[in-house]
Amino acid sequence: MTTPLQDDPQTLVSTEWLAAHLKDPDLRIFDASWYLPGSDRDGRAEYDIAHIPGARFFDIDEIADLRSDMPHTVPPVEKFMSRMRAMGVGDGHQVVVYDGSGLFSAARVWWLFRLMGQKNIAVLDGGMPKWIAEGRKITDDKPLIRDRHMTVSRQNQLVRDVTQVARAAKLGDHVIIDARAADRFTGDAPEPREGMRSGHIPGSRNVPYTTLLNADGTMKDADGIRAAFDAAGVDLSKPAITTCGSGVTAAILSLALERIGKTDHSLYDGSWSEWGMYDDLPIATGAA
Template sequence: MDALVSTEWLARELGASDLRIVDASWHMPAANRQPRAEFEAAHIPGAVFFDIDEIADTSSSLPHMLPSPEKFASRMQALGLGDGSRIVVYDNSELRSSARVWWMLRVFGSHQVAILDGGLQKWRSEGRPVESGKPIVRHRHYTPWMDDKAVRSLAQMKSNLTTKAEQVLDARAASRFSGSEPEPRPGLRSGHIPGARNLPYKELLNEDGTFKRGEELRAAFEQTGVDLSRPVVTTCGSGITAAVLTFGLHLLGHDKVALYDGSWTEWGSQPDTPAVTGSL
């Protein structure tokens, strides 16, 4: 299974015994949307809903931080996502939040994971079937495991200011990166991590919400000055759209990449973290 699958591919595979489909829709609070309610109103047949805010470290003051491996495994079992499953993740969000869940699943040991290109919007625009209601799920075993090499902490990001061992790539809009637009979350400074480069996640997408591919995708990264032969850390506001950049790099075969889970919500709230304003 490719990392990015088409609606045509998924339509052919519906009903396969090892296939699991996950709705990973998430929205900024200001959008005033209820993704679980939207899921119950209409979702791809057989899909389950992945609650990004609940399948998280809910003891943290930061939003949707990674949970423990044990909690993640427990929630996956409850969703019927077991070891050996082929998992296709989609969303109905302009943030392409499916990339966050793709990344989480890989961090916690699932490798047969793909994103549905174009998400639910493309699926429905083609007249493909949807169903409503809450799914009936059979629990499956999910082995708790975590690859923390794909995750960066605040301490590691501070250290990187000195070592510059990893390039930092910020997925936020240019106005937030430069600090000309205030952050949507209260209490955060404006600006970006010193040395970071800016690649708004939408630059990786076509107008219909599908991902760019090949040289067009590569050019989106290279025009920021990123050296694709060197390691990259992705970041954003709270770790959602950073995963879009991580996924884009994966499509290019670049897997020397980690994601700063706390992102600007953590960095911009600390008293001792430097912040830079203005564009590069």
């Protein structure tokens, strides 16, 4: 039996916590379900059929910078504020975000809120699968929404671009942690996007995001998180940069780091979708 994590409204909360606070007037819930291409699942369609009462749908592909060639990159501040206003999410609200996998795309929204200077946001540990398994209420009703203002203060230290990551890889002054599956990290499995090279950023360490999760999709306790990073040779004395395929599961690493009290971490937004497309950037293959 796994030891349950302590509820923290700024990182991770349990289904029990959410059930107890479900009728709080300042609570806002997001369903941020997103699935990899080829999974034959549609997050918005599933939301329309059933979601946690009061939940709004957060589309990470639309609340993004659509001018970018990379998928679901960070949206301009003005767009983020506009979308939050339209969904009735503003200053003073406690936000809880979940997804249909358990703990997958919700962490990306948690990180995006943190990037925008919002701290009162937590991921629902175990997500929709755990909520349903416990027999908790679901609905297809849409919430009544009233515009609310959100004050945004972008925290630039939480995101890294390709130039910054290339410099960090060259100097070795950061630990770069890759959340992709081991066979993609080593270059033994092809990348899902056509024309993309296989391998990893030189010097990076591989912590597949699944190694941070329990069998039921909840996050491991602090000891389990530290053990996963230790097993991969991650030097937590250095500032961390998280990365993955397209900046989604990297946020699970960021959330795990935050859970163990490591706050000097940033996320490479372009991740391998960007790095793997540039022939002039070095790549490594095989185990780290």
